[in-house]
Amino acid sequence: AQTVTQSQPEMSVQEAETVTLSCTYDTSESDYYLFWYKQPPSRQMILVIRQEAYKQQNATENRFSVNFQKAAKSFSLKISDSQLGDAAMYFCAYRGSARQLTFGSGTQLTVLP
Amino acid sequence: DGGITQSPKYLFRKEGQNVTLSCEQNLNHDAMYWYRQDPGQGLRLIYYSQIVNDFQKGDIAEGYSVSREKKESFPLTVTSAQKNPTAFYLCASSRTSGRAGETQYFGPGTRLLVL
Numbered sequence: 408a409q410t411v412t413q414s415q416p417e418m419s420v421q422e423a424e425t426v427t428l429s430c431t432y433d434t435s436e437s438d439y440y441l442f443w444y445k446q447p448p449s450r451q452m453i454l455v456i457r458q459e460a461y462k463q464q465n466a467t468e469n470r471f472s473v474n475f476q477k478a479a480k481s482f483s484l485k486i487s488d489s490q491l492g493d494a495a496m497y498f499c500a501y502r503g504s505a506r507q508l509t510f511g512s513g514t515q516l517t518v519l520p
Numbered sequence: 521d522g523g524i525t526q527s528p529k530y531l532f533r534k535e536g537q538n539v540t541l542s543c544e545q546n547l548n549h550d551a552m553y554w555y556r557q558d559p560g561q562g563l564r565l566i567y568y569s570q571i572v573n574d575f576q577k578g579d580i581a582e583g584y585s586v587s588r589e590k591k592e593s594f595p596l597t598v599t600s601a602q603k604n605p606t607a608f609y610l611c612a613s614s615r616t617s618g619r620a621g622e623t624q625y626f627g628p629g630t631r632l633l634v635l
Contacts (some may be wrong), residue, residue, distance in 0.1 A: 411562070440621045452563075452610060459621060472578030484631035498562055507553075507578060508624060 409434045411501050413511035420489045421519050428484045428514045430499030439503035441482045447495040458482065494518045526611050526626035527583030531603060531632045533598065541596045541630045550616050552594035553624060556580060557608040569594055598632065606634050
């Protein structure tokens, strides 16, 4: 069974600075997708970014980018120019042949003004 | 507006009572999902449905039941057999379930509390 681990329960960043959230996963599959979801205080889950395992190029969405290291099974999220609205719980998730999302336990990000 | 709605926002259950959480989507998605979220944990899959009149158990299906009679609707019943139902419940949908990269879109959630 696949597992997703987020080893940082809480992180903080100064407004306008850059922060990196860590995620590692365990799988024996070669074809899969990885996702980062954001859950603000409203608790609505919002997709931030996704990465296809067979693509070497790291995904980027505006201020959000990933560092995907397939051999190391690492999938970190970098948030540049952090804004107050980025404060949320961030979840890393895996989806492979089972077609169900497996989530990590989350990282609570605080943005300091 | 297209999206996923869940009702109620808060739900209270008495001991031994069955309660049903509603999930409706107007995105014309084939696949729908139910997740449970507990404090300090990520989401765990309860049930999912790939198509009307079909559904499969997820990782924590015991004490729950679902139906999928219409494409738009995927209600979740929390039965009296579920001994620790207090949690936040999230419904999601995706266009299909056949591709791993298919994005799942989430509803706003229902908070279930036991009296």
